[in-house]
Amino acid sequence: MMFAVAAFAVLVSLALAVARALAGPTVFDRMVAVNSIGNGAILLLAVFGFLTGRPEFLDIGILYALLNIVGTIAVLKYFRFGDLGHRGGEEPS
Amino acid sequence: MSLELAADIVTGICLAIGSFFLVVGSIGLLRMPDVFTRMHATSVSDTLGAGFLIIGMMVQAGFTLVTVKLLIILAIFFFTSPLSTHALARGALAVGLKPALFDRNGRKRSKELDLIRDFGVVEVRDVPPATPTDPAHAEKKERQKRRTGRRGASKPKSKGGRSSKR
Numbered sequence: 001m002m003f004a005v006a007a008f009a010v011l012v013s014l015a016l017a018v019a020r021a022l023a024g025p026t027v028f029d030r031m032v033a034v035n036s037i038g039n040g041a042i043l044l045l046a047v048f049g050f051l052t053g054r055p056e057f058l059d060i061g062i063l064y065a066l067l068n069i070v071g072t073i074a075v076l077k078y079f080r081f082g083d084l085g086h087r088g089g090e091e092p093s
Numbered sequence: 094m095s096l097e098l099a100a101d102i103v104t105g106i107c108l109a110i111g112s113f114f115l116v117v118g119s120i121g122l123l124r125m126p127d128v129f130t131r132m133h134a135t136s137v138s139d140t141l142g143a144g145f146l147i148i149g150m151m152v153q154a155g156f157t158l159v160t161v162k163l164l165i166i167l168a169i170f171f172f173t174s175p176l177s178t179h180a181l182a183r184g185a186l187a188v189g190l191k192p193a194l195f196d197r198n199g200r201k202r203s204k205e206l207d208l209i210r211d212f213g214v215v216e217v218r219d220v221p222p223a224t225p226t227d228p229a230h231a232e233k234k235e236r237q238k239r240r241t242g243r244r245g246a247s248k249p250k251s252k253g254g255r256s257s258k259r
Contacts, residue, residue, distance in 0.1 A: 005108065009111075009116055010112070013115045014119075016120060016122060026128060028181055031181055035135065036122055039138070043143055043146055046163065047146065061166055065170065068173070069169075069173035076184045080188070
């Protein structure tokens with residue numbers, strides 16, 4: 001029961017984040033929303049594992065948490081330097 | 094029996110608090126006017142919401158491997174959420190997005206941004222007022238003067254600057 005309520009709250013949070021990702025004026029708004037969607041997906045996996053009595057979904061949650069930060073940094077680097085293989089360092093003019 | 098009931102009660106409370114903060118952070122993400130304030134609202138749901146949800150599930154799981162996995166997820170959250178937020182803010186500033194500032198009448202202000210950028214000292218008295226008879230502006234100026242007067246450390250510095258300016 002309480003895990004169902006928590007899963008519903010996570011779903012509401014995901015819906016609001018999806019609305020911001022669709023309506024965001026800049027690409028950074030969409031990135032904030034996508035990051036929030038990733039965190040919500042991890043929490044939904046964990047809560048759903050407890051809801052169905054199979055907490056093995058947590059491994060997938062750990063994997064999603066590791067992929068989320070890598071994806072965020074990769075997309076930000078692409079939009080900042082215009083190249084994923086850029087060495088970074090100096091600011092682009 | 095009683096221990097399980099206590100664990101259930103603690104889990105329910107933690108899940109309720111976590112759900113509340115998660116929904117509040119997402120409402121802030123949808124309603125805030127700016128990229129930077131949206132990041133600020135997201136950090137609420139990333140720390141408090143996820144933290145309370147995972148603590149509730151840890152109480153429910155007990156001393157098993159599941160608790161360790163939840164602890165790993167919590168540690169990943171706590172390390173990567175400031176990292177991604179910092180990268181997002183730096184990227185937005187490098188592209189040229191500026192934080193939106195509003196005064197109390199709802200108009201956007203951009204004149205203080207150049208002052209904020211040099212380590213956050215806003216000196217309103219150097220900016221000439223747009224309309225000197227505006228009561229809202231005078232009230233804001235008065236409030237600023239009181240606030241600088243209340244801080245003990247910056248008080249003689251600002252007074253010295255003002256007297257030398259005159």
